[in-house]
Amino acid sequence: MNFDKAIDRRKTESVKWRRWDEDVLAMWVADTDFEAPQEVIDAINKRVEHGIFGYGFPPDGLNEVVTQRLKRLYNWDVDVEQVQYVPGIVTGFNVAVRGLCKPGEEVIYQVPAYPPFIRAPHSAGLQGIQNEMFVGKSGQYEVDFEAFEQEIIDNKVSLFILCNPHNPTGRVYRQDELEKFAEICLRNDVIIVSDEIHCDILYDGRKHIPIASLGKEVSDITITLQAPSKTFNVAGLHTSVAVIQNPVLRERYNAYRAGIVSSPCILGMYAAKAAYEHGEPWLEKQLSYLQANRELIDEALRNELKPIKWCKPEATFLAWLDCCELGINGSLQEYFLEKVKLGLNDGPEFGAVGQGFVRLNFGTTRDNIVLAIEKMKEALEKL
Ligand SMILES: Cc1ncc(COP(=O)(O)O)c(C=O)c1O
Missing domain, CATH: 3.90.1150.10 (Aspartate Aminotransferase, domain 1)
Incomplete structure (x- = not known):
């Protein structure tokens, strides 16, 4: 390449x-200016040659490729029925905000923030609470956890959109930071929507930790969103992964989504499978x-x-x-x-x-x- x-x-x-x-x-x-891996292009071409593009389930083996990858990269055990697909991460967190928050509850996220985080609560008729990051002694952006918890308490926050790795600062949260986020959310009954779209592009040998992989208590309150879109430059194929391990949360999410958010384009799912399998x-x-x-x-x-x-x-x-x-x-x-x-x-x-x-x-x-x-x-x- x-x-x-x-x-x-x-x-x-x-x-x-x-x-x-x-x-x-x-x-x-x-998005990047690089061609996707050849295996991804070949998989799409092969599916195109079939010539019929009716409604589709995820292609055979996609769920297994996703769950095996989560195990291999993060030692995270996810069952195939806990994985589903959405046409984008922005769609994924907007469904969570609209479907899981009640009127009067609020949504928190760190600023600076990926702009659709700022828009999501407003479009749901809710208020967005901005937790400001600051440059600490380490010379890196850090989170003010005390302020984060106080803002949650003061504003009846019920949902936290975590961005890890963080856009736009490029921070990768360490395990101790993720544990603090999790403890605060558990203590205050806050659902975590973890946007991990950038989780494959880490430098200097860093390792990504999905917050839901910290343990069952945390995964029970978490919706994890990952995608091949940034990693393999296939964002326009609109296929992202949502992992929801708690069956009650999954049911609430799916009930809201039904009839509004379709499953992704079939070509995108073939691209995702090839990217995750061979990329x-x-x-x-x-x-x-x-x-x-x-x-x-x-x-x-x-x-x-x-x-x-x-x-x-x-x-x-x-x-x-x-x-x-x-x-x-x-x-x-x-x-x-x-x-x-x-x-x-x-x-x-x-x-x-x-x-x-x-x-x-x-x-x-x-x-x-x-x-x-x-x-x-x-x-x-x-x-
Ligand atoms: C943090 C973050 N989430 C989501 C997206 C977009 O996701 P999608 O195109 O799957 O909606 C981006 C794109 O820049 C992003 O940086």
Whole structure:
């Protein structure tokens, strides 16, 4: 697999590349510019050749591939009937928020936050409670657990959307942090919806821990959402995995979902099976490639891109860039777009704490990373 291969996505339907004019370098929405593993492409082609695309159950063996992977990677025992499929993670957590919270109850999540977390409670007629992360002595983003519990108590919170690894900061929560989240949620009767969409892209040998794998008490209050979409660049095939081990919770979730959220596209389920079954060697290569992209950005931030800073992400292909010292009052997204034609996410999309930040997607070719660094340098010179 050649991750350096430049593929022009501007002539496709790509959301990432069609948002702005053709001369903009698009480094915003979180999909990568890499071709999916050949095994995934072959599996889709094979299914297409069959020529009939009626309603489908998950293809034979998909459930086993998913549960065996959870066992192999996390030593987590999940039964096949505890696994189901949703057309996306955003759909998955919106169903949970709408189906499991009663009027007057609230939803909590950390900020900065993936923007659909912010929208989910509002679209359900609920309030979102924002627990602010801070940069601690470790030089990394940390959670204020005392504030987290107090906010839960003060606001009658009944559901927590956990993002692990965390978008946009790239934090990977350690076991002790996950245990604290779990203890607080258990103590206060809070359901955990764990968005683990970025769980396959961890750096420096880190290991992902699904919060539900901590033990039965925790898995009983948890809905875990994972997907091949970011990992293998198949987000447009709309197939994600929801693990709900507690049968009562699963029943409540499914009762709400029925008639509203269909099962995923059959091609997506074939792609998921091939990716999870055969994609690991490809994934290892992608990880080294992304890790090198991350190092290149880190070096630039320490040298020519000062005073832009980051807390080096422990996971994800997302860079949460602190541009506060540039002294730009308006939208940084507009600044980079207008001055140097670089397309980034604007910090305030991730909550008010994102003022002064942009998010850059480094899941692209090395050439694009070099170009983005040049563009940012030019943007600094134009200040
Ligand atoms: C944390 C997080 N959750 C969910 C999604 C999107 O999931 P889906 O496309 O499956 O709805 C993203 C995409 O960027 C994400 O970063």
